[in-house]
Amino acid sequence: MSALWTLKDLSARQGRKTVLQAASLSVSAGEVVGVVGPNGAGKTSLLRAGLGLLPAGSGEAHLSGLAVADLAPAPRTRLVGYMPQERRVAWNVPARMVAALGASDLPDAEADAVALDCLQRVGAADLADRGVLDMSGGERARVLLARLLATRAPLLVADEPVAGLDPDAQLLTLDLLRSEAQRGGAVVVTLHDLSLAARSCDRVVVVSGGRIVADAPPRDALSRAVLAEVFGLDGVLIDTEAGPVLAARRRA
Numbered sequence: 001m002s003a004l005w006t007l008k009d010l011s012a013r014q015g016r017k018t019v020l021q022a023a024s025l026s027v028s029a030g031e032v033v034g035v036v037g038p039n040g041a042g043k044t045s046l047l048r049a050g051l052g053l054l055p056a057g058s059g060e061a062h063l064s065g066l067a068v069a070d071l072a073p074a075p076r077t078r079l080v081g082y083m084p085q086e087r088r089v090a091w092n093v094p095a096r097m098v099a100a101l102g103a104s105d106l107p108d109a110e111a112d113a114v115a116l117d118c119l120q121r122v123g124a125a126d127l128a129d130r131g132v133l134d135m136s137g138g139e140r141a142r143v144l145l146a147r148l149l150a151t152r153a154p155l156l157v158a159d160e161p162v163a164g165l166d167p168d169a170q171l172l173t174l175d176l177l178r179s180e181a182q183r184g185g186a187v188v189v190t191l192h193d194l195s196l197a198a199r200s201c202d203r204v205v206v207v208s209g210g211r212i213v214a215d216a217p218p219r220d221a222l223s224r225a226v227l228a229e230v231f232g233l234d235g236v237l238i239d240t241e242a243g244p245v246l247a248a249r250r251r252a
């Protein structure tokens with residue numbers, strides 16, 4: 001398997017605070033990797049520092065073997081598509097235009113065709129001509145997912161793509177990301193739903209206090225000990241017909 005994204009001892013700060021400490025990670029083609037951790041653990045910082053969007057204090061990050069620090073924005077967007085946590089869109093332009101931004105390397109007509117195809121895949125074909133500010137939050141999230149898919153980049157990184165989505169849309173989102181991995185890409189996704197992470201990801205990376213404290217298949221990464229120490233939960237993954245489900249309560 002070829003590594004599409006590698007981090008080696010990567011650290012980063014926000015102001016005086018160290019938000020990422022010596023993080024090492026390797027993501028290969030075909031993988032769906034979930035990044036989990038409590039609020040403020042450093043998940044977004046990990047993604048942003050690893051993509052060169054937050055200056056790294058030390059360590060290295062590579063995309064398809066190329067040092068992120070040396071990559072100009074245009075070549076970087078060919079190697080990675082990034083869906084940030086904030087779903088901010090400034091202008092009330094139609095969904096098809098927003099989705100087409102993901103394919104801005106193509107001539108307009110081709111970018112539009114890719115955008116429409118991606119809107120269809122995310123179940124938002126009927127929203128194509130609607131302004132993105134005239135939508136519900138969940139509808140806008142689908143449009144932004146379409147924009148991510150429209151990048152056709154080998155690595156897709158999505159920060160909480162299922163936040164605020166209904167259950168069917170959550171599963172659809174993970175299914176679509178899985179299909180990108182099956183086509184030979186790699187996917188990294190932050191999630192708060194640990195059941196969904198266990199069910200949908202090949203590997204789960206647990207972040208706590210700015211450090212990667214586990215990086216393993218879901219059952220190992222979300223062990224009783226990690227659930228207790230990192231999440232403050234007395235919990236366990238239970239097998240069901242639909243996949244593993246977390247049964248947990250807060251620790252006393």
Ligand SMILES: Nc1ncnc2c1ncn2[C@@H]1O[C@H](COP(=O)(O)OP(=O)(O)OP(=O)(O)O)[C@@H](O)[C@H]1O
Pocket residue numbers: 014015017019037038039040041042043044045046
């Ligand atoms: N712009 C900023 N300035 C200062 N500190 C920041 C900034 N952004 C994030 N932080 C701090 O960095 C730490 C990690 O934040 P980060 O957003 O990476 O966490 P997260 O795991 O993604 O959290 P969440 O699940 O709440 O989205 C937190 O302590 C946060 O307060």
